[in-house]
Amino acid sequence: MPTSSNLAIQVRGLGKKYMVARTKEKHTTLAEAALSKAKNPFKKNERDEFWALRDLDFDVFKGDVLGIIGRNGAGKSTLLKVMSQITEPTTGEIRLWGRVGSLLEVGTGFHPELTGRENIFLNGAILGMSKRDIQSQFDQIVAFSGVEQFLETPVKRYSSGMYVRLAFAVAAHLSSEILVVDEVLAVGDAEFQRKCLGKMQDVAQTGRTVLFVSHSMQAVSRLCSRAIVLNNGQVDYQGGVKDAVDRYIRLGSAPDDETSLKRRHGSGHYRFDWVRPAMPVFATDEAKEFNFSITKHGDNLSRLILWADIVSESEQIIAHLDSRLDGVHPRDADKLTGAFTFSTPWLKPGRYRVDVTIRSNGLIDHLEGACYFEISPVLPYRHTVQLYEIGKPLVLADGTWRVDGQPNE
Amino acid sequence: MVVRFNFQDAKQTFVVIREGDGEASLSFLGSMTSNLPASEPPFNGSPASDSPRPRQVLKAGGGGASLNFHEIWLYRDLLWALSSREIKLRYRQTALGAIWVIIQPIMSAGILSFVFNGVAGLKTGDVPPFLFTYAGTLIWTVFNTTLSKASSVLVGNASLISKVYFPRLCLPLSVVPPVLLDLGVSLVMLTALLIKFGILPTIAVFLWPLVLLITLMMALGIALVAASLMVSYRDVQYIIPVALNLLFFASPVAYATSEVAKKVPAWAVGIYNLNPLVGLLEASRFCLIGQGEVNAGALAYSTIGAVIVFAIGMKCFKAMERKFADVI
Numbered sequence: 106m107p108t109s110s111n112l113a114i115q116v117r118g119l120g121k122k123y124m125v126a127r128t129k130e131k132h133t134t135l136a137e138a139a140l141s142k143a144k145n146p147f148k149k150n151e152r153d154e155f156w157a158l159r160d161l162d163f164d165v166f167k168g169d170v171l172g173i174i175g176r177n178g179a180g181k182s183t184l185l186k187v188m189s190q191i192t193e194p195t196t197g198e199i200r201l202w203g204r205v206g207s208l209l210e211v212g213t214g215f216h217p218e219l220t221g222r223e224n225i226f227l228n229g230a231i232l233g234m235s236k237r238d239i240q241s242q243f244d245q246i247v248a249f250s251g252v253e254q255f256l257e258t259p260v261k262r263y264s265s266g267m268y269v270r271l272a273f274a275v276a277a278h279l280s281s282e283i284l285v286v287d288e289v290l291a292v293g294d295a296e297f298q299r300k301c302l303g304k305m306q307d308v309a310q311t312g313r314t315v316l317f318v319s320h321s322m323q324a325v326s327r328l329c330s331r332a333i334v335l336n337n338g339q340v341d342y343q344g345g346v347k348d349a350v351d352r353y354i355r356l357g358s359a360p361d362d363e364t365s366l367k368r369r370h371g372s373g374h375y376r377f378d379w380v381r382p383a384m385p386v387f388a389t390d391e392a393k394e395f396n397f398s399i400t401k402h403g404d405n406l407s408r409l410i411l412w413a414d415i416v417s418e419s420e421q422i423i424a425h426l427d428s429r430l431d432g433v434h435p436r437d438a439d440k441l442t443g444a445f446t447f448s449t450p451w452l453k454p455g456r457y458r459v460d461v462t463i464r465s466n467g468l469i470d471h472l473e474g475a476c477y478f479e480i481s482p483v484l485p486y487r488h489t490v491q492l493y494e495i496g497k498p499l500v501l502a503d504g505t506w507r508v509d510g511q512p513n514e
Numbered sequence: 515m516v517v518r519f520n521f522q523d524a525k526q527t528f529v530v531i532r533e534g535d536g537e538a539s540l541s542f543l544g545s546m547t548s549n550l551p552a553s554e555p556p557f558n559g560s561p562a563s564d565s566p567r568p569r570q571v572l573k574a575g576g577g578g579a580s581l582n583f584h585e586i587w588l589y590r591d592l593l594w595a596l597s598s599r600e601i602k603l604r605y606r607q608t609a610l611g612a613i614w615v616i617i618q619p620i621m622s623a624g625i626l627s628f629v630f631n632g633v634a635g636l637k638t639g640d641v642p643p644f645l646f647t648y649a650g651t652l653i654w655t656v657f658n659t660t661l662s663k664a665s666s667v668l669v670g671n672a673s674l675i676s677k678v679y680f681p682r683l684c685l686p687l688s689v690v691p692p693v694l695l696d697l698g699v700s701l702v703m704l705t706a707l708l709i710k711f712g713i714l715p716t717i718a719v720f721l722w723p724l725v726l727l728i729t730l731m732m733a734l735g736i737a738l739v740a741a742s743l744m745v746s747y748r749d750v751q752y753i754i755p756v757a758l759n760l761l762f763f764a765s766p767v768a769y770a771t772s773e774v775a776k777k778v779p780a781w782a783v784g785i786y787n788l789n790p791l792v793g794l795l796e797a798s799r800f801c802l803i804g805q806g807e808v809n810a811g812a813l814a815y816s817t818i819g820a821v822i823v824f825a826i827g828m829k830c831f832k833a834m835e836r837k838f839a840d841v842i
Contacts, residue, residue, distance in 0.1 A: 115568070123840065136749070190572060190679040192839045198573035202566070205679075213677040216599060218606050223599075230595035231678055 111167045113283055113314040114188070118197030119161035121183050121338075125153045157183040158338045161197070165316070167282075170309040172325040172346055173318045174353045175335035176474060181318045184335065185209060185285050188316065203282030203314065206233060210287065212272035217261035221252055221271055224260050228275045242278045249304070250274035270297055277304045284308060287318045302327060320418055320456050322350050322479065354385040354479065371470040374403030375441075375463050380413075380475035382459075383444075387478060389501060390485035392448040395459065395476065399441040406469070409435045412462040413445055418455055423500060451501035452480045585681050592680055596688035601695060615699045619655065623648040626768040636769040639805050645707050646805060650767040652700055653798040656693055656726065657733045657791065658758055664689040664737035665754050669744050672842045682835045686734065686741055697726075704802065713803055722801035729794050732820040738827030742834040745842050765791040766799075770806060790816040 158180045165171050173181050186192045188199060189207030214231040215224050225246055229239040239246075247253055250271040252263070260268055286305070305328055309315050319325050325332060325346060332349035334342040334356065342352045369376075376399065383394040395413070411428035426445055428434070435441050459476050463469040485501065506513070586593070605611045623644060630636050631643035638646035664686040668675065671685055708715065744750040764786065766774070771792060775783050786792065793812030800806045 138747070186839070187572065191676065193836050194572060194574050196574060198571055200568035201570045201572065202568050204569065207678065209677045214674050216603065218603050219599065223602065227595045227599055230589075230592040231674065231680065233589070233592070233680065236591045236594075 112164055112200075113167045113169065113202050114165040114316075115200040116161050116163050116197070117200075119158055119184075119187065119194050119199060120156060120196035121158040121180075121187055121192070122195040123155045123157055125155045156338050158187070158194075161338075161340055163333060163340060163343055165314055167202070167314055168309070168312045169331060170305075170315045170317060170329045172329035172332035172349065173316060173335060174320075174322070174325055174332055174349060175341070176356065176477060178474070179335040180338040181335055182209075182287060183338075185287050185316065185318060189285050201283060204233075205283045205285060206276075206279035206281030207285040208232075208273075208276040208279070208287065209285070211269055211276065215260055215268070215272060218259055220259055221256045221263070224271065225275055228272065229278075232276060232279055233281070234279060238280060239275075246274045246278050249277065249300075266297065273297075273301055273304075277301070277308070281313075283314045283316070285316045288320065298324075322353070322456070326350055369470065369472050371463065371468040372403065374406055374469050375399050375401055375409065376470050377461050377463070377472050377475060380459055380461055380472075382476055382478040385478060386481050387452075388485065389451045389454065389480055390448070390503075392446050393478070394444055394446045396444045397442065397461065397475075399435075399463065399470075401437070401439050405437045406465050407437050408465055409441075409469070410464040411435065411445075412464065414460040414462075415447075415452070416458040416460055417453075417499075418457070421499065423452065423457070424450060451485060451503060453498070453501055454480045454484070456480075586683055586687070589681055589684055593684050593688055594691075596684060597691035600688065600692045604692070615696050616703055619648065619651055619700050620703070623651050626651070630768040634769075636773045638770065641713065641803055641805050642711055645711055645713070645803060646770075646799070647768045648704060648707060649799045649802045649805070650795060652697065652704065652802070653725065653729050653795055654762065654765065654767045654791075655700070656697055657729050658762070659693050659696070660689055660730060660733035661737050661740075662754055662758060663693075664734060665740035665744060666751055668741045668838065668842065669748070669751065675842050676839050682838060683831065686737055686831075689737075690730065690734070708803065715802060716804045718801045718804070718808075720801075722798065725794055725798045725801060728817050728820045729791075729798075731824040732790065732794075732816070735820065735823035735825070735827035738831040742831050742838075745834065745838050761789070761791065764789050766795045766806075771796055772807065787812065790819040792816075 161184070173184065175181050183192075185207065186209070187194050188201075189205050189209065191207075191209075212228070214228050216227065219227060225243065226236065226239055230236070247256065250267075250273075252267050252271050255263065255267065260271070263271070302324060305315065305317065309328065315328075317325065317328055329346045331344065332346045333340055334349050334353050336356055341356065342349055378398040378400050380395055380397045383396065387393045409428075411433070413426040414422050415424040415426075417423050424447060426447060428445075456477060456479050458474050459478070460471070460473045461475045462471045485503070605614055608614060610617070627638075627643040627647040630647070631638055667685045667689055668682070674680075674685075675682065740750050740754060771786075774786055778786070793809060793816040796806045797808050797813055797816075800808045
């Protein structure tokens with residue numbers, strides 16, 4: 106049972122407020138700012154408060170690998186930014202027993218013109234490693250990255266895979282007692298991701314404290330013992346990783362909240378109330394159904410066009426569903442409910458986002474991240490292979506093979 | 515070992531706790547009215563645990579980003595890495611490479627001496643116009659390059675600032691070593707010119723590093739204010755080059771101050787002398803090639819000005835640096 110003497114991180118009443126300009130009146134030039142001040146000297150800038158984090162309380166013990174999960178905009182990245190001292194909290198405090206090393210984006214500070222070797226030193230220094238640290242670990246870093254032959258090549262000539270491998274290799278050798286990691290596994294190929302996961306497990310086993318943010322529930326389940334679910338900047342759940350993942354998947358299909366309703370695009374005559382997948386996890390080859398509800402907030406508009414985009418974790422739009430193509434042009438109504446479905450293409454296992462749009466002559470509503478769903482890691486093929494062996498295709502194909510005179514097994 | 519201090523600075527309480535490897539250090543925070551050791555840092559909400567004291571406490575209004583010279587020392591490898599990045603990158607993918615360090619100042623001194631001496635006919639005293647101008651451009655280049663690079667270095671490294679923590683002051687400071695390296699090369703060139711023209715520098719040459727230091731302080735001070743402002747208002751990046759251009763003509767880089775007095779009325783000279791670079795440039799040229807007049811009053815004015823500007827720059831940077839990552 107952990108006692109208070111082996112605390113690594115203690116967070117109390119942590120809050121982070123951003124001011125979001127309400128109107129177009131955001132001054133990016135001195136002249137604009139001065140002019141608007143001169144016009145209305147007593148008018149306060151109209152800005153909305155936006156609490157990215159609010160009243161966070163949690164403890165992390167030494168040697169813990171804590172997963173932080175939540176939807177986009179739940180405050181995960183803000184939490185890590187505050188934790189790694191990039192930005193300061195608005196309220197509350199974080200007490201840290203140990204040096205924090207953060208890996209918020211792979212390859213930050215890499216310079217394309219510099220060689221691999223030069224970038225190792227530059228990136229290491231930016232991450233807070235001393236030159237001596239880097240020198241003593243140089244060989245390990247290079248071995249881990251697997252780019253030995255290209256050490257003297259400018260990284261602009263690297264493939265994106267090599268680039269990411271080198272960047273992760275440097276960061277993975279940070280020797281801080283507390284390591285903060287954000288979405289490193291969202292990049293690189295499957296094999297490298299496996300290697301990264303392995304490295305993270307090694308780090309955890311050496312008794313260092315790791316905070317791990319990921320959208321990949323597989324990775325979180327595998328790496329973490331405990332997890333925190335963030336929702337709208339608050340702790341929604343903290344506890345065992347299994348319960349946290351369950352909780353998160355339920356949240357993933359939750360209706361949208363008040364805050365993001367204000368922050369969305371479009372004229373707002375109609376708004377999506379919610380979009381929900383029929384199931385939080387779909388199999389690759391089954392029909393994926395999503396229910397939706399739309400409410401009218403403004404004038405009558407006829408002949409609406411509804412769109413849904415299926416977006417992968419690497420922000421690629423995998424599929425676009427257009428109601429017109431199915432002969433659906435909703436007419437004016439106070440409330441519209443319905444569903445959209447698709448079964449092809451075969452999505453790769455992973456997590457996907459659904460963005461929905463209402464249009465007529467112009468944009469009426471655009472809701473990014475209306476819901477999320479997962480594709481289960483079971484491949485739809487007759488013969489099983491390891492997940493990482495399928496390579497890097499965007500989607501899976503229902504391909505067949507035939508060799509003449511030799512029947513398939 | 516942990517040392518804990520509460521700094522009472524106006525309305526805000528700064529709590530800075532830091533621990534190196536067995537050594538304790540104290541952070542420096544701008545101007546403080548008083549500093550008193552506190553038994554326990556203020557703690558909002560739930561009671562403090564009985565665990566050993568934390569290495570670091572992050573909270574609003576302090577603890578996090580602060581001007582902290584010890585911390586900058588801890589990050590000296592980063593400072594060096596940023597500087598060497600600048601040096602390495604400068605002439606990469608150029609055919610002539612580092613030779614540009616020599617060619618650039620020679621070409622600009624050549625053009626300037628042609629225009630100011632050859633065309634405009636301004637006298638340069640006992641030394642050849644080219645040497646006179648070359649000596650003038652040395653300090654001007656230090657000022658010009660430091661100011662223009664350091665003021666845009668935050669915006670130029672926006673991704674670093676929003677993704678990684680390090681003492682932000684490292685960025686503007688990293689501009690200085692490359693400037694000094696170029697200066698070193700130019701000084702070697704100057705020595706060659708002095709030998710060629712048979713001019714022996716006076717004992718005053720030993721005072722020249724002081725002139726350099728004052729110039730750097732002045733440039734950095736202005737740059738720190740400009741850099742902090744540029745994070746929110748990108749206008750500054752357009753103002754700086756224009757201002758530097760104006761300042762160039764208003765400073766005795768390619769002409770002597772004594773020539774100004776001959777051409778303009780006394781009141782205009784008074785305004786001209788408000789430029790703190792006037793004293794520095796004249797002193798620099800006097801130290802290097804023994805040409806020009808050193809005016810103690812003007813030099814004192816420049817020195818005090820540089821110290822004040824530097825202090826304001828640091829204060830301004832410190833006040834704004836906490837918001838850099840949120841705004842940039």
